[in-house]
Amino acid sequence: MSIETVIAAIMVGALIFYALLGGADYGGGVWDFFARGRRAEEQRDLIAKAIGPVWEANHVWLILVIVVLFTAFPPAFAAIGTALHVPLALMLIGIVLRGTAFTFRTHDVKRDAMQLRWSLIFSIASVITPVLLGVTLGAIASGRIRVENGVVTSGFVQAWLAPFPWAVGLFALALFAFLAAVYLTLETRERALQDDFRRRALISGAAVGLLALAVLLLAKNGAPRIYAGISGSPWSAGLHVFTGVAATGALYSLWRRRYRIARLCAAAQVALILSGWALAQFPFLVGPDITISSAAAPRATLKLLLVALVAGALLLFPSLYYLFRIFKGRTVFTALVGQSNTEKRS
Amino acid sequence: MSDLLAARSQMAMSLAFHIIFAVIGIGLPLLMIIAEWRWLRTKDEASLTLAKRWAKGTAILFAVGAVSGTVLSFELGLLWPGFMAYAGGIIGMPFSLEGFAFFAEAIFLGIYLYGWDRVSPRAHLSAGAAVAASGALSGIFVVIANAWMNTPAGFRILDGKPVDVDPIAAMMNPAAFTEILHMMLAAYAATGFIVAGIHAFMLLRDPRNLFHRRAIAIALAVGGAAAVLQPLSGDRLAKVVARNQPAKLAAFEGQFETKKRAPLRIGGLPDERAGVTRYAIEIPYGLSLLAYGDPQAIVRGLRDFPEDERPPAAIVHVAFQMMVACGFAMMGVAIWGARRRWRARGTGGDAWLDSRWFLCALVAASPLGFFAIEAGWTVTEIGRQPWIIYGVMRTADAVTPMPGLIVPFITFTLLYIFLAVITVWLLLRQVAASPRILRPAGAVEDEAPRVD
Numbered sequence: 045m046s047i048e049t050v051i052a053a054i055m056v057g058a059l060i061f062y063a064l065l066g067g068a069d070y071g072g073g074v075w076d077f078f079a080r081g082r083r084a085e086e087q088r089d090l091i092a093k094a095i096g097p098v099w100e101a102n103h104v105w106l107i108l109v110i111v112v113l114f115t116a117f118p119p120a121f122a123a124i125g126t127a128l129h130v131p132l133a134l135m136l137i138g139i140v141l142r143g144t145a146f147t148f149r150t151h152d153v154k155r156d157a158m159q160l161r162w163s164l165i166f167s168i169a170s171v172i173t174p175v176l177l178g179v180t181l182g183a184i185a186s187g188r189i190r191v192e193n194g195v196v197t198s199g200f201v202q203a204w205l206a207p208f209p210w211a212v213g214l215f216a217l218a219l220f221a222f223l224a225a226v227y228l229t230l231e232t233r234e235r236a237l238q239d240d241f242r243r244r245a246l247i248s249g250a251a252v253g254l255l256a257l258a259v260l261l262l263a264k265n266g267a268p269r270i271y272a273g274i275s276g277s278p279w280s281a282g283l284h285v286f287t288g289v290a291a292t293g294a295l296y297s298l299w300r301r302r303y304r305i306a307r308l309c310a311a312a313q314v315a316l317i318l319s320g321w322a323l324a325q326f327p328f329l330v331g332p333d334i335t336i337s338s339a340a341a342p343r344a345t346l347k348l349l350l351v352a353l354v355a356g357a358l359l360l361f362p363s364l365y366y367l368f369r370i371f372k373g374r375t376v377f378t379a380l381v382g383q384s385n386t387e388k389r390s
Numbered sequence: 391m392s393d394l395l396a397a398r399s400q401m402a403m404s405l406a407f408h409i410i411f412a413v414i415g416i417g418l419p420l421l422m423i424i425a426e427w428r429w430l431r432t433k434d435e436a437s438l439t440l441a442k443r444w445a446k447g448t449a450i451l452f453a454v455g456a457v458s459g460t461v462l463s464f465e466l467g468l469l470w471p472g473f474m475a476y477a478g479g480i481i482g483m484p485f486s487l488e489g490f491a492f493f494a495e496a497i498f499l500g501i502y503l504y505g506w507d508r509v510s511p512r513a514h515l516s517a518g519a520a521v522a523a524s525g526a527l528s529g530i531f532v533v534i535a536n537a538w539m540n541t542p543a544g545f546r547i548l549d550g551k552p553v554d555v556d557p558i559a560a561m562m563n564p565a566a567f568t569e570i571l572h573m574m575l576a577a578y579a580a581t582g583f584i585v586a587g588i589h590a591f592m593l594l595r596d597p598r599n600l601f602h603r604r605a606i607a608i609a610l611a612v613g614g615a616a617a618v619l620q621p622l623s624g625d626r627l628a629k630v631v632a633r634n635q636p637a638k639l640a641a642f643e644g645q646f647e648t649k650k651r652a653p654l655r656i657g658g659l660p661d662e663r664a665g666v667t668r669y670a671i672e673i674p675y676g677l678s679l680l681a682y683g684d685p686q687a688i689v690r691g692l693r694d695f696p697e698d699e700r701p702p703a704a705i706v707h708v709a710f711q712m713m714v715a716c717g718f719a720m721m722g723v724a725i726w727g728a729r730r731r732w733r734a735r736g737t738g739g740d741a742w743l744d745s746r747w748f749l750c751a752l753v754a755a756s757p758l759g760f761f762a763i764e765a766g767w768t769v770t771e772i773g774r775q776p777w778i779i780y781g782v783m784r785t786a787d788a789v790t791p792m793p794g795l796i797v798p799f800i801t802f803t804l805l806y807i808f809l810a811v812i813t814v815w816l817l818l819r820q821v822a823a824s825p826r827i828l829r830p831a832g833a834v835e836d837e838a839p840r841v842d
Contacts, residue, residue, distance in 0.1 A: 097504035100456055100496040104489065110463050111489040114474050115482025122475035125467025129792050136464055137805060140457040144809060147453035148816060151446055153823045194475055200792055341479030342555035349486055356490035363497045370501060370508050 047350060048340035051116045052329070054353055055109055056322040060315050062105035064223065067216075067314075069099045071224025073142060073170020074217070075244060076163065086237055088163065091224075094231045096150060097371040101364065103143065115349055117339040119194055120329040124180075126196040127189040127203045131179045138173030141165050174220045175213035179204050182212030184330055185321060186267040191333040208259070208266025215255040219314055222248040226294065226310045229303040242298055245306070249295050256317075269331055273324025283323070287316040394786055396795035397469045400802055402771070404462055406764055407806045411455030413763060415495070416529050416574070417581025417612070418448045419522035424608050426515050436604045436827045442506075444585075446820060448521075449503050454813055456496065461802070469795075473778050473788035476552065480545050481538045483557040488531035494524035526574060533573045537565035540770065541634045542779050568630045569770075571623040575616045576766065580759025582613015583720055587756020590749040592824055600827045603740040606752070613759070614724030620717055625680065631773075632681035635780060636690045637699060638773040641706040643677050644670065645691045652677040652689035657711060660703040665693060667707065701775045709768040716762035723755045 045053075072091040079087040114121035125132065149162035183189065183204040190198035203209075225245035229238050263271040274280050294309035327335045340346060391399075422444040429437035463485070466474050498520035505514060538544075544560030545552040589605035596602070632639045639645075644660035644667030645652055654677045658670025675685035682689075692700050726748065734742035743749065778785040 097500040100453065101493065101500055103456065103460070104493040104496050107460060107463055107492060108486075108489045111482065111485045114467065114478040115486045116479075118478025118482065119475045121467045121478060122471035125464070125469075125471045125474070126790050126792060129468050129790065129798075132464055132468060133798050133801075136461045137801070139460055140805060140809070143453050143457040144812075147450055148812060151449045152816060153446075153819050196791070341482065342552075342557075344555055345479045345483060345557045348483060348557050352483070352486055352490070356487075356493075360490060360493055360497075363494060367497045367500055370505055 046337065047343070047346045048116065048336050049327075051112065051346060051350060051353070052336045053322075055112050055116075056318065058105050058108045058112065060318050062102070062109060063219070063314050063318060064311050065098070065102035066105055067174065067220040068223040068227050069095045069102050070142070070170045070174045071220035071222070072228070073146075073167050074174075074221040075224055075228065075241070077167035077171055078244070081240075083237060083240060086234075087240060090228060090232055090237060092146075092150065094228060095146075098367065099143070099146065101367060103139075112349070112353070116341050116346060117329055117334075117336070118341060119191075120334050120339040122194070123189060123191045123196055123330050123334060124184060127198060127200065128180050128183055129200060131176050131183070131204050131209075135173055135176035135180065138169045138176060142169035142173055145169065171217065174217045175210075178213035178216030179209045181216070181321075182209030182267070185212070185270050185325060187269050187328075187331040189330050189333075191330065206266055208262045211255065211259045211262045211266075215252070215259050218248055218251040218255050219317070222252050223310055223314060226298065226303070226307050229298075230307060238301075238303070242301065242303075245298050245310075246295065249291075249298065249310075253291065269328070270321065270324045273326075274320055277324070279323060280320075283316060283320045287313055287320065290316060391796050391799075393793060393795040394789050396799045397789045398785065400795065400799040401465060401469055403799070403803055403806065404458065404465055405767065405771075407810070408455065408458040408462055409763060409767065410760060411451050411458060412529060412532075413577040413580050413760075414451045414584075415448070415455045416522075416525045416577040418444055418451065418585070419499075419518060419525055420578065421581065421585060421608055421612060422448060423515060423518040423522055424612070425604070426518060428604075428608070430511055430515060434604070436600045439601060439825050439827065440605055440608070443820070443825070445503055447817065448499070450813065450816055450820075452495075452499055454809060456492075458806070458809075459492070468792075468798075469790055470778065470788045471790050473783065476783060476788075477538075477779060480542075480552055480555050480557060480560050481535050484531040484534040484561055488528050491524045491527040491531060495521055495528060498524065526577075529573060529577060530570050533570050534561050534563075534566050536770070537569040538563045539778065540569070540638075540774055540780050541565040541630075542782050547782070564634055565627075565630050568623065568627045572620070572627045572766075575620045575623055576759065576763050577616075579613050579616035579620055579720060580763055582609045582611075582616060583723075583752075583759045584756045585609035586613055587753050588821060590752035590756070592821065593743065594746065594749050594753070596826065597744075598828055599824070601825050603743055606743060607740060610724070610727050610752070613720075614727055617717070617720040617724040617759075618728075621721060624714070624717065628681060629683075632689075635774070637692065637695045638701060638706070638770075639681060640690060640692045640695075641701045641703045641773050642710045642769065643667075643689075644703055644707040645677065645689055646693050646703075647691040648688065648694045649691060650678070650688050651675050651685060652681075652687075654680060655707075658707065660707050662703050667703075698776065701773050706769055706773045709765040709772070713762045713765040713769060716758040716765070720755055720758050720762070723751050726751065 072095045076088050076091050079085075110121075145162045145166035149159050149166060152158065183206075186203065186206065186208050188198060188203040188206065189196065222245060225241045225248055228241040229245065232238055260271070260274070263274075274283065290309045290313035294306050294313060297303070297306035297309060325331060327337065329336055329339050341349075422441050425437045425444060426441035428434060429441060498517045501509065501517040502514065502521055505517065509517070538560055541564040542560075543563040544556040544558070546554045586606045586609040589602040589609065593599060593602040593606065628639070628642070631642070643652070643655055644658055646660070646665040646667070651674065653672035653674050655667060655670035655672055658667045660667040677689055678687040679685045681687065692703060727742075730742040730745070730748060734740075774780055776784050776786065778788045
């Protein structure tokens with residue numbers, strides 16, 4: 045495997061981490077938006093408590109993807125920035141409003157009517173941002189960004205103003221909401237709250253299934269290369285089986301209230317979906333004109349970047365482990381065995 | 391407004407906004423851990439309260455800095471795809487390293503802010519130290535990339551394309567070290583002064599509150615030390631500019647004619663049409679001496695450069711003067727404070743803060759660090775024009791072909807104005823809710839210790 049392929053694979057890995065962690069934080073905001081009923085305030089508090097200490101760290105996965113993209117594959121970054129200027133700029137507004145509104149709500153000295161406004165901005169931005177992220181990824185996957193001699197020739201709207209990218213946008217939203225709901229079942233010991241999020245997880249899990257089907261159907265015309273990859277490659281059957289098992293496993297365990305297994309399955313499902321997309325798109329970064337090797341930065345840079353990524357990971361993962369052990373110790377690092385006992389007690 | 395101007399304005403506005411938060415993200419964690427360390431050592435109540443309050447401020451400001459920094463990393467591609475396609479492979483490296491530094495900052499800030507009762511005091515302090523260190527590292531990596539735009543290195547151009555790329559040589563470019571030094575000192579000075587100024591304002595209204603006295607002692611020690619050292623780094627940086635970017639140096643000084651024994655100008659307004667700088671106080675030999683260490687040295691004037699390679703002298707010169715003026719004013723206040731503190735030594739305590747004049751000076755000086763930073767970045771960015779990579783790529787060739795750039799410019803400007811207003815309002819609410827910690831019994835006042 046060439047060095048640029050290794051770096052591209054690391055980028056996909058970082059994107060998967062972003063979806064599993066940062067994506068779920070957006071999903072938390074989605075459930076803040078849909079907080080209803082007698083326990084609406086308790087639901088909101090639980091969400092805020094769950095994402096408060098970790099959302100900024102989780103957000104950095106996205107930055108990592110971007111800086112690695114422009115260091116290792118500069119022409120691809122330039123083409124994406126040009127052709128997808130509009131959805132990316134809108135996504136940035138969402139990112140800014142989500143993060144600041146959440147912080148302003150959390151760290152304000154007083155509790156008054158302002159909190160409600162921050163809540164609203166936080167939750168609306170949490171709904172819109174994942175859609176735009178999905179639109180961006182969908183547009184890149186669609187193969188409609190055309191580049192000649194480093195110049196984007198397909199215009200500034202054609203690539204993203206199509207059914208396929210928007211279906212991917214809604215799919216991303218459903219996935220993030222699903223992940224968040226599943227994770228949130230483990231953030232509380234209160235049975236009623238757990239059931240609230242169990243119900244939400246089941247509903248959004250069903251939405252994920254329907255939207256996955258829609259994305260697949262639209263891909264036939266909207267992203268033919270991806271469609272060919274996920275329907276006819278040597279690996280596609282295996283991918284479908286594993287993703288199907290993970291998805292069914294997640295829903296079944298939710299139904300049986302086996303939340304730890306549900307979380308494992310949901311995370312696996314998301315990781316498999318993103319990996320499938322990456323495999324189907326390989327070796328293109330921005331198909332059909334930019335491949336991993338045609339966009340690769342000079343070898344000296346790639347080598348140094350790989351060293352930095354490995355060294356960075358050696359520092360990063362223990363730090364992340366420490367962070368999650370402190371704040372998610374009970375929910376993340378307790379062994380899977382014996383879970384049904386603790387859950388029965390709660 | 392042309393698309394190029396809109397793109398430049400959006401970038402300038404985004405950077406001018408972000409840098410305030412980035413700088414506080416570098417400086418405030420340092421103040422915060424000094425206060426916490428002081429509390430661990432002396433069990434002084436006021437220091438702990440201070441650490442907690444500064445942590446609140448850090449939380450709000452860091453979040454705004456994190457998201458506005460995200461915007462910038464995307465804007466490199468949204469506005470300057472030509473630059474990124476050319477330079478990403480050469481100078482993307484420090485941005486990638488910055489990504490990791492930012493990661494560490496976010497992780498340990500989470501632990502610091504939410505972990506007061508969850509980790510041991512020592513682990514908590516270490517988390518704060520990690521935030522301060524990684525914040526400084528983030529700043530250093532970003533400045534390295536900017537220094538490369540001023541003094542590009544680590545590649546050769548063959549048929550208009552960069553070859554023989556050496557990313558380490560690119561990072562070790564001639565301006566890197568001095569620009570880092572100048573920016574880091576600026577960050578500590580600006581944060582120290584604004585924090586000291588805010589607490590001085592509150593102390594004027596509530597003269598016996600120990601909380602504000604402790605705050606000023608810490609903030610001014612950090613900010614003052616940086617402010618006193620800053621002119622030295624500024625002098626070194628000017629010499630680097632003289633060697634590598636002579637047109638920029640000429641713009642700093644409003645020097646139009648190439649001249650031996652060039653004077654240093656204080657004040658003045660360059661008239662670019664007429665090619666003269668009027669109303670300035672000129673110190674003979676000053677520029678030749680400062681830029682090259684030799685009063686006889688020849689300084690190249692702007693007229694020596696083709697017309698389409700000259701930076702706009704008026705903006706650059708005025709901004710340069712503003713930066714220097716702010717810097718010297720801060721240095722003056724820092725020296726005044728140090729003298730007062732030195733004289734009051736042995737009296738045990740903070741009697742050196744019992745001067746309304748001095749406190750008023752601190753209040754007046756509090757925003758100067760940020761004025762100097764904004765002016766300084768104007769100097770370095772406008773002074774580099776018309777180049778985005780000095781001597782290699784013009785800004786006009788780097789901009790996106792996307793039309794209608796005025797729309798994102800206005801949108802992001804409105805968004806940032808909104809955020810700025812909210813942030814200031816939230817911080818005022820924080821300041822207004824300052825705790826009141828009075829002197830313990832036995833001190834000058836005959837009041838029992840009281841915390842409320």
